[in-house]
Amino acid sequence: MSDPLVFHFDVDGENFTSAGQASTQVKKNLRQLGLSPDIIRRVSIAMYEGEINMVIHADGGTADVMVTEEYVEIVLKDHGPGIPNVEQAMQEGFSTATDSIRSLGFGAGMGLPNMKRYTDSMKIDTVVGVGTTITMRVNL
Amino acid sequence: MRVEELLEHGFEALSLPDGGREIDGVYIGDLLSWVMGRAQMDNAWITIMNNVNVIAVATLADTSCVILAEDVEMPEELVETAREKGVNVLRSSQPIFETAVKLAGLIA
Ligand SMILES: Nc1ncnc2c1ncn2[C@@H]1O[C@H](COP(=O)(O)OP(=O)(O)OP(=O)(O)O)[C@@H](O)[C@H]1O
Ligand SMILES: [Mg+2]
Numbered sequence: 001m002s003d004p005l006v007f008h009f010d011v012d013g014e015n016f017t018s019a020g021q022a023s024t025q026v027k028k029n030l031r032q033l034g035l036s037p038d039i040i041r042r043v044s045i046a047m048y049e050g051e052i053n054m055v056i057h058a059d060g061g062t063a064d065v066m067v068t069e070e071y072v073e074i075v076l077k078d079h080g081p082g083i084p085n086v087e088q089a090m091q092e093g094f095s096t097a098t099d100s101i102r103s104l105g106f107g108a109g110m111g112l113p114n115m116k117r118y119t120d121s122m123k124i125d126t127v128v129g130v131g132t133t134i135t136m137r138v139n140l
Numbered sequence: 141m142r143v144e145e146l147l148e149h150g151f152e153a154l155s156l157p158d159g160g161r162e163i164d165g166v167y168i169g170d171l172l173s174w175v176m177g178r179a180q181m182d183n184a185w186i187t188i189m190n191n192v193n194v195i196a197v198a199t200l201a202d203t204s205c206v207i208l209a210e211d212v213e214m215p216e217e218l219v220e221t222a223r224e225k226g227v228n229v230l231r232s233s234q235p236i237f238e239t240a241v242k243l244a245g246l247i248a
Binding site: 019020023024027037038041044045048049052104105106107108109110111113114117118 | 170171172173174176177181189191193194196197199200201202225
Protein backbone atom coordinates (compact mmCIF):
# COMPACT_ATOMS: atom_id res chain seq x y z
CA MET A 1 0.00 0.00 0.00
CA SER A 2 1.33 3.45 -0.93
CA ASP A 3 1.86 6.24 1.59
CA PRO A 4 -1.05 8.66 2.05
CA LEU A 5 -0.74 12.02 0.31
CA VAL A 6 -0.98 15.09 2.53
CA PHE A 7 -1.63 18.75 1.76
CA HIS A 8 -1.29 21.58 4.26
CA PHE A 9 -2.71 25.11 4.03
CA ASP A 10 -2.70 28.20 6.21
CA VAL A 11 -6.04 29.93 5.95
CA ASP A 12 -5.80 33.69 6.29
CA GLY A 13 -8.39 35.18 8.63
CA GLU A 14 -8.12 38.75 7.40
CA ASN A 15 -8.96 38.40 3.80
CA PHE A 16 -12.26 36.73 3.21
CA THR A 17 -12.68 38.06 -0.28
CA SER A 18 -10.03 35.58 -1.37
CA ALA A 19 -11.32 32.82 0.90
CA GLY A 20 -11.78 29.47 -0.75
CA GLN A 21 -8.22 29.29 -2.05
CA ALA A 22 -7.30 26.18 -0.07
CA SER A 23 -10.45 24.37 -1.21
CA THR A 24 -9.88 25.41 -4.80
CA GLN A 25 -6.31 24.11 -4.67
CA VAL A 26 -7.44 20.81 -3.14
CA LYS A 27 -9.98 20.41 -5.89
CA LYS A 28 -7.19 20.79 -8.46
CA ASN A 29 -4.97 18.30 -6.64
CA LEU A 30 -7.74 15.70 -6.39
CA ARG A 31 -8.48 16.10 -10.08
CA GLN A 32 -4.85 15.38 -10.87
CA LEU A 33 -5.09 12.26 -8.74
CA GLY A 34 -7.97 11.17 -10.94
CA LEU A 35 -10.64 10.87 -8.24
CA SER A 36 -14.26 10.77 -9.45
CA PRO A 37 -16.07 14.10 -10.05
CA ASP A 38 -18.66 13.25 -7.42
CA ILE A 39 -16.05 12.61 -4.71
CA ILE A 40 -14.13 15.74 -5.69
CA ARG A 41 -17.30 17.81 -5.51
CA ARG A 42 -18.25 16.49 -2.07
CA VAL A 43 -14.77 17.15 -0.67
CA SER A 44 -14.70 20.62 -2.27
CA ILE A 45 -18.06 21.67 -0.85
CA ALA A 46 -17.38 20.38 2.67
CA MET A 47 -13.92 21.90 2.78
CA TYR A 48 -15.06 25.25 1.39
CA GLU A 49 -17.76 25.59 4.04
CA GLY A 50 -15.25 24.77 6.77
CA GLU A 51 -12.64 27.09 5.32
CA ILE A 52 -15.12 29.99 5.10
CA ASN A 53 -16.24 29.34 8.67
CA MET A 54 -12.66 29.60 9.90
CA VAL A 55 -12.27 32.92 8.08
CA ILE A 56 -15.61 34.40 9.14
CA HIS A 57 -15.99 33.04 12.65
CA ALA A 58 -12.47 32.19 13.86
CA ASP A 59 -9.95 34.59 12.29
CA GLY A 60 -8.37 31.87 10.16
CA GLY A 61 -6.67 28.57 10.89
CA THR A 62 -5.08 25.62 9.15
CA ALA A 63 -6.37 22.96 6.80
CA ASP A 64 -4.82 19.53 6.38
CA VAL A 65 -6.03 17.11 3.76
CA MET A 66 -4.94 13.49 3.62
CA VAL A 67 -5.70 11.15 0.75
CA THR A 68 -5.40 7.44 1.42
CA GLU A 69 -6.60 4.48 -0.60
CA GLU A 70 -9.81 4.35 1.45
CA TYR A 71 -10.78 7.97 2.12
CA VAL A 72 -10.06 11.68 1.91
CA GLU A 73 -9.72 13.26 5.35
CA ILE A 74 -10.00 17.01 5.96
CA VAL A 75 -8.86 18.48 9.29
CA LEU A 76 -9.67 22.15 9.92
CA LYS A 77 -8.12 23.65 13.01
CA ASP A 78 -8.56 27.14 14.39
CA HIS A 79 -7.87 29.10 17.57
CA GLY A 80 -11.08 31.10 17.36
CA PRO A 81 -13.82 31.57 19.95
CA GLY A 82 -15.08 27.97 19.85
CA ILE A 83 -18.71 26.91 19.41
CA PRO A 84 -20.70 27.14 22.69
CA ASN A 85 -23.60 24.94 21.54
CA VAL A 86 -22.69 22.50 18.77
CA GLU A 87 -26.16 21.00 18.49
CA GLN A 88 -27.63 24.44 17.86
CA ALA A 89 -24.85 25.40 15.43
CA MET A 90 -25.55 22.23 13.42
CA GLN A 91 -29.18 23.23 12.85
CA GLU A 92 -30.07 24.57 9.40
CA GLY A 93 -30.60 28.31 9.65
CA PHE A 94 -28.63 28.98 12.84
CA SER A 95 -26.03 31.70 12.29
CA THR A 96 -24.23 34.37 14.27
CA ALA A 97 -22.91 36.09 11.11
CA THR A 98 -22.95 39.89 11.16
CA ASP A 99 -24.89 42.02 8.70
CA SER A 100 -21.79 42.93 6.73
CA ILE A 101 -20.94 39.24 6.29
CA ARG A 102 -24.54 38.49 5.33
CA SER A 103 -24.41 41.14 2.64
CA LEU A 104 -21.72 39.03 0.94
CA GLY A 105 -24.09 36.05 0.74
CA PHE A 106 -22.94 34.17 3.84
CA GLY A 107 -24.89 33.60 7.04
CA ALA A 108 -27.66 31.29 5.85
CA GLY A 109 -26.70 28.89 8.62
CA MET A 110 -26.25 26.09 6.09
CA GLY A 111 -22.47 25.59 6.17
CA LEU A 112 -22.16 23.04 8.97
CA PRO A 113 -25.25 21.11 7.74
CA ASN A 114 -23.70 21.00 4.25
CA MET A 115 -20.44 19.66 5.70
CA LYS A 116 -22.34 16.86 7.41
CA ARG A 117 -24.44 16.11 4.37
CA TYR A 118 -21.55 15.83 1.94
CA THR A 119 -19.19 13.76 4.07
CA ASP A 120 -19.35 10.22 5.45
CA SER A 121 -18.21 11.28 8.92
CA MET A 122 -17.73 14.56 10.72
CA LYS A 123 -16.40 15.22 14.20
CA ILE A 124 -16.35 18.61 15.94
CA ASP A 125 -13.96 19.19 18.83
CA THR A 126 -14.47 22.64 20.24
CA VAL A 127 -13.63 24.46 23.44
CA VAL A 128 -14.97 27.95 24.09
CA GLY A 129 -12.10 30.42 24.19
CA VAL A 130 -9.60 27.89 22.84
CA GLY A 131 -10.68 26.89 19.35
CA THR A 132 -12.30 24.36 17.08
CA THR A 133 -11.05 21.33 15.19
CA ILE A 134 -13.32 19.70 12.64
CA THR A 135 -12.40 16.33 11.12
CA MET A 136 -14.33 15.10 8.09
CA ARG A 137 -13.97 12.03 5.91
CA VAL A 138 -15.26 11.16 2.49
CA ASN A 139 -14.87 7.46 1.72
CA LEU A 140 -13.52 6.46 -1.68
CA MET B 141 -27.75 22.92 -24.49
CA ARG B 142 -24.24 24.36 -24.36
CA VAL B 143 -23.49 27.53 -22.39
CA GLU B 144 -22.25 29.41 -25.48
CA GLU B 145 -25.57 28.81 -27.25
CA LEU B 146 -27.20 31.18 -24.76
CA LEU B 147 -25.51 34.07 -26.56
CA GLU B 148 -27.92 33.55 -29.47
CA HIS B 149 -30.82 34.13 -27.09
CA GLY B 150 -30.09 37.52 -25.60
CA PHE B 151 -27.61 36.51 -22.91
CA GLU B 152 -24.37 38.46 -22.74
CA ALA B 153 -21.04 36.73 -22.04
CA LEU B 154 -18.80 38.37 -19.44
CA SER B 155 -16.45 35.40 -19.09
CA LEU B 156 -16.66 32.36 -21.34
CA PRO B 157 -13.56 30.18 -20.85
CA ASP B 158 -15.55 26.94 -21.10
CA GLY B 159 -18.42 27.80 -23.43
CA GLY B 160 -18.81 24.25 -24.70
CA ARG B 161 -19.98 23.05 -21.31
CA GLU B 162 -23.44 21.44 -21.23
CA ILE B 163 -26.17 22.94 -19.04
CA ASP B 164 -28.13 20.41 -17.04
CA GLY B 165 -30.88 22.08 -15.01
CA VAL B 166 -31.06 25.43 -13.24
CA TYR B 167 -30.59 26.59 -9.67
CA ILE B 168 -31.59 30.02 -8.36
CA GLY B 169 -30.25 31.59 -5.18
CA ASP B 170 -28.15 34.32 -3.57
CA LEU B 171 -27.28 32.71 -0.24
CA LEU B 172 -24.02 30.95 -0.95
CA SER B 173 -24.41 28.00 1.42
CA TRP B 174 -27.83 27.26 -0.02
CA VAL B 175 -26.32 27.18 -3.47
CA MET B 176 -23.41 25.04 -2.24
CA GLY B 177 -25.77 22.57 -0.63
CA ARG B 178 -28.57 22.40 -3.19
CA ALA B 179 -27.28 23.23 -6.66
CA GLN B 180 -26.43 20.18 -8.74
CA MET B 181 -23.34 19.70 -10.84
CA ASP B 182 -23.75 21.32 -14.31
CA ASN B 183 -26.71 23.51 -13.27
CA ALA B 184 -26.87 27.03 -14.63
CA TRP B 185 -26.90 29.23 -11.51
CA ILE B 186 -29.00 32.40 -11.64
CA THR B 187 -28.16 35.02 -9.01
CA ILE B 188 -27.88 38.73 -8.37
CA MET B 189 -24.80 38.24 -6.14
CA ASN B 190 -21.70 39.63 -7.82
CA ASN B 191 -18.78 39.33 -5.39
CA VAL B 192 -15.70 37.14 -5.63
CA ASN B 193 -17.20 34.41 -3.45
CA VAL B 194 -19.64 33.67 -6.28
CA ILE B 195 -16.70 32.54 -8.39
CA ALA B 196 -15.40 30.25 -5.65
CA VAL B 197 -18.84 28.70 -5.16
CA ALA B 198 -19.32 28.18 -8.90
CA THR B 199 -15.90 26.50 -9.08
CA LEU B 200 -16.41 24.21 -6.10
CA ALA B 201 -20.09 23.36 -6.65
CA ASP B 202 -19.19 22.77 -10.31
CA THR B 203 -22.06 24.69 -11.89
CA SER B 204 -21.92 25.05 -15.69
CA CYS B 205 -22.30 28.84 -15.59
CA VAL B 206 -23.27 31.80 -13.44
CA ILE B 207 -26.03 33.97 -14.88
CA LEU B 208 -26.28 37.45 -13.38
CA ALA B 209 -29.88 38.62 -13.72
CA GLU B 210 -31.23 42.18 -13.73
CA ASP B 211 -28.18 43.45 -15.64
CA VAL B 212 -26.10 43.19 -12.46
CA GLU B 213 -22.56 44.45 -13.01
CA MET B 214 -19.46 42.43 -12.25
CA PRO B 215 -16.26 44.42 -11.59
CA GLU B 216 -13.62 43.87 -14.27
CA GLU B 217 -11.10 42.28 -11.88
CA LEU B 218 -13.70 39.68 -10.91
CA VAL B 219 -14.44 38.94 -14.54
CA GLU B 220 -10.69 38.43 -14.94
CA THR B 221 -10.66 36.05 -11.95
CA ALA B 222 -13.59 34.12 -13.44
CA ARG B 223 -11.69 33.69 -16.71
CA GLU B 224 -8.59 32.49 -14.87
CA LYS B 225 -10.61 30.00 -12.84
CA GLY B 226 -12.46 28.71 -15.90
CA VAL B 227 -15.85 29.97 -14.67
CA ASN B 228 -18.45 30.98 -17.27
CA VAL B 229 -20.30 34.18 -16.31
CA LEU B 230 -23.22 35.45 -18.39
CA ARG B 231 -25.62 38.32 -17.90
CA SER B 232 -29.32 38.76 -18.53
CA SER B 233 -31.08 42.12 -18.61
CA GLN B 234 -34.29 40.54 -17.31
CA PRO B 235 -35.35 39.86 -13.71
CA ILE B 236 -34.70 36.44 -12.20
CA PHE B 237 -38.13 34.99 -12.93
CA GLU B 238 -38.16 35.97 -16.60
CA THR B 239 -34.57 34.76 -16.96
CA ALA B 240 -35.52 31.40 -15.47
CA VAL B 241 -38.60 31.05 -17.66
CA LYS B 242 -36.53 31.77 -20.74
CA LEU B 243 -33.90 29.21 -19.71
CA ALA B 244 -36.59 26.65 -19.01
CA GLY B 245 -37.82 26.99 -22.57
CA LEU B 246 -34.33 26.76 -24.01
CA ILE B 247 -33.07 23.70 -22.12
CA ALA B 248 -36.36 21.75 -22.22
N1 LIG C 1 -14.86 27.56 13.21
C1 LIG C 1 -15.83 28.14 13.94
N2 LIG C 1 -15.50 28.84 15.07
C2 LIG C 1 -16.46 29.43 15.82
N3 LIG C 1 -17.78 29.37 15.53
C3 LIG C 1 -18.15 28.69 14.43
C4 LIG C 1 -17.22 28.04 13.57
N4 LIG C 1 -17.89 27.44 12.58
C5 LIG C 1 -19.18 27.70 12.79
N5 LIG C 1 -19.37 28.45 13.90
C6 LIG C 1 -20.66 28.90 14.49
O1 LIG C 1 -21.70 28.05 14.01
C7 LIG C 1 -22.69 28.84 13.31
C8 LIG C 1 -23.27 28.02 12.17
O2 LIG C 1 -22.27 27.77 11.17
P1 LIG C 1 -22.72 27.54 9.66
O3 LIG C 1 -21.52 27.37 8.83
O4 LIG C 1 -23.73 26.44 9.63
O5 LIG C 1 -23.50 28.90 9.29
P2 LIG C 1 -22.89 30.34 8.95
O6 LIG C 1 -21.43 30.23 8.73
O7 LIG C 1 -23.33 31.27 10.01
O8 LIG C 1 -23.63 30.68 7.59
P3 LIG C 1 -23.37 29.98 6.16
O9 LIG C 1 -22.40 28.88 6.35
O10 LIG C 1 -24.70 29.48 5.70
O11 LIG C 1 -22.85 31.07 5.29
C9 LIG C 1 -21.97 30.10 12.90
O12 LIG C 1 -22.84 31.18 12.67
C10 LIG C 1 -21.03 30.32 14.10
O13 LIG C 1 -21.73 30.89 15.17
MG1 LIG D 1 -20.68 28.80 7.42
